[in-house]
Amino acid sequence: MQCRDVRELADSFLSEQLLVETNHELLRHLDTCPNCRADIAGRRALRDGLRTAFSRAEDLRPRPEFAAELLATLRPSLPERPSEPAKEISRRSVLQSWWALAAGVVLAAGGGLVVRNANHRSRLGALAREAAGDHQNCAVKFTLAERPIQLEEAGRRYGAPYAALATFEPPAADGSLEMLERHSCVYQGRRYGHVVFRYRGALTSLLVTDGTPPATPELEPSDSGPAVASLPAGRFLGFIVADLDRPSVLRLAQTLTKPLSQHLA
Amino acid sequence: MNADADSDRRWHAFETEAMPHVDRLFRHAMWLVRNRAEAEDLVQETLVQALQSFHRFTPGTNCRAWLVSILQHVRSNRQRKLGRTVIDSAVDERAANVVPFVPPIPDHVTDEDMLLALQEIPPHHQQVILLCDVEDMTYKEIAAALEIPIGTVMSRLHRGRDLLRTALSRRGAGPAAIGQGIETR
Numbered sequence: 001m002q003c004r005d006v007r008e009l010a011d012s013f014l015s016e017q018l019l020v021e022t023n024h025e026l027l028r029h030l031d032t033c034p035n036c037r038a039d040i041a042g043r044r045a046l047r048d049g050l051r052t053a054f055s056r057a058e059d060l061r062p063r064p065e066f067a068a069e070l071l072a073t074l075r076p077s078l079p080e081r082p083s084e085p086a087k088e089i090s091r092r093s094v095l096q097s098w099w100a101l102a103a104g105v106v107l108a109a110g111g112g113l114v115v116r117n118a119n120h121r122s123r124l125g126a127l128a129r130e131a132a133g134d135h136q137n138c139a140v141k142f143t144l145a146e147r148p149i150q151l152e153e154a155g156r157r158y159g160a161p162y163a164a165l166a167t168f169e170p171p172a173a174d175g176s177l178e179m180l181e182r183h184s185c186v187y188q189g190r191r192y193g194h195v196v197f198r199y200r201g202a203l204t205s206l207l208v209t210d211g212t213p214p215a216t217p218e219l220e221p222s223d224s225g226p227a228v229a230s231l232p233a234g235r236f237l238g239f240i241v242a243d244l245d246r247p248s249v250l251r252l253a254q255t256l257t258k259p260l261s262q263h264l265a
Numbered sequence: 266m267n268a269d270a271d272s273d274r275r276w277h278a279f280e281t282e283a284m285p286h287v288d289r290l291f292r293h294a295m296w297l298v299r300n301r302a303e304a305e306d307l308v309q310e311t312l313v314q315a316l317q318s319f320h321r322f323t324p325g326t327n328c329r330a331w332l333v334s335i336l337q338h339v340r341s342n343r344q345r346k347l348g349r350t351v352i353d354s355a356v357d358e359r360a361a362n363v364v365p366f367v368p369p370i371p372d373h374v375t376d377e378d379m380l381l382a383l384q385e386i387p388p389h390h391q392q393v394i395l396l397c398d399v400e401d402m403t404y405k406e407i408a409a410a411l412e413i414p415i416g417t418v419m420s421r422l423h424r425g426r427d428l429l430r431t432a433l434s435r436r437g438a439g440p441a442a443i444g445q446g447i448e449t450r
Contacts, residue, residue: 011419011422011423011426012419015397015398015403015404015422017403017404043426046426046429046430046433047398047426049374049376049379050379050383050394050398050399050429051398051399052376053376053377053379053380054292054296054380054395054399055292055399056376057292057376057380059295060291060292060295060296061288061291061292062287062288062291062292062295062305062308063301063305066287066291066305067284067287067288070284070287070308070309070312071280071284073309074279074309074312074313074316075276077313077316077317078272078275078276078279078316079316079317146403146405157327158325158326158327159324159325162325189405191325191326209325210323210324210325210326
């Protein structure tokens with residue numbers, strides 16, 4: 001990487017928006033180039049100075065009582081039910097649609113549970129494909145659009161379970177597990193806690209994300225590519241993704257379920 | 266679960282996730298509208314809308330970015346109603362023409378210098394710099410909040426930072442080597 005490239009990438013570097021590989025290249029250049037180091041330091045100082053100035057400006061500070069007043073004002077605004085507010089169905093119109101109502105009742109009584117389960121499975125399948133995509137693009141190819149961040153930082157910004165993942169040690173009964181990397185990454189708009197390790201010689205990802213967990217570990221359908229198993233991770237949804245045979249991936253998911261759920265609880 | 270318990274749970278979740286960001290949200294609103302009463306009103310409407318649609322917020326994602334996006338939409342709707350919207354697609358090109366070179370950062374920069382310099386640059390650039398450098402939002406989050414392409418976010422940020430340095434250098438007593446720290450109050 002040349003100095004010219006560094007100047008072009010400096011903004012994205014400071015905003016932590018570079019791909020992991022590009023970031024490493026830029027850091028390697030900075031190790032050997034005092035001019036670029038000084039340039040980046042200047043830009044960083046400018047950004048930090050602005051942040052500090054903004055957070056200290058008295059003119060921008062809210063009144064001390066503003067937050068308390070807001071709380072009192074907001075509490076009555078809480079909707080009775082967390083429903084979609086855009087479309088209101090009037091009671092009268094529903095009552096006028098007797099046939100629709102009757103059909104709905106029959107559907108709910110007879111097939112509602114099946115439909116709900118099918119929807120859940122279908123949703124889980126879609127999430128499993130995304131998890132496989134994250135494994136491929138993050139752990140294998142390093143081609144994520146957004147730079148991964150430390151799990152500790154993700155914990156501070158997005159919730160404690162991400163930070164807890166930083167200290168999770170996957171147990172491996174046969175001792176063939178080598179830890180490689182941990183971070184939090186984003187793939188197709190979804191954030192993951194990502195633990196990468198080598199298991200039985202294969203690059204393997206443990207991915208934890210927000211979502212309804214399955215009751216037990218299950219293999220997810222996959223036409224080609226790595227095998228994927230979903231697993232409960234406390235109140236989060238977990239996936240194991242690896243280029244291993246499907247039974248091995250399922251067994252690994254079964255082994256991890258209990259310690260992972262306990263660790264993230 | 267009975268209705269009261271459910272309501273308490275949802276309120277508690279909102280209070281925990283959203284309310285810690287009130288200070289930052291107000292500062293952002295205050296910078297945008299420059300009027301305390303209007304800023305309070307803007308923040309209140311933002312939080313009312315956030316509360317109404319809190320079921321759409323994905324836990325584990327960046328709540329402050331979500332709130333700032335709502336605030337931007339509320340403000341832009343208000344501006345539209347007041348007929349204050351300024352559509353100026355040439356602003357980036359003009360800005361590019363007035364940044365012939367990037368001067369070094371002055372030796373002594375106070376908080377006041379910094380904010381006055383920020384005020385001097387075009388609002389489009391101010392907004393992107395604030396969302397990125399102060400609110401820590403990703404390019405994707407900024408693009409969604411301002412309803413502009415990611416490429417525009419990047420170019421405005423780049424030019425905006427250059428403009429900010431130019432404005433600061435006009436205020437500074439003398440140039441210093443790039444890389445020296447910024448002295449703040």
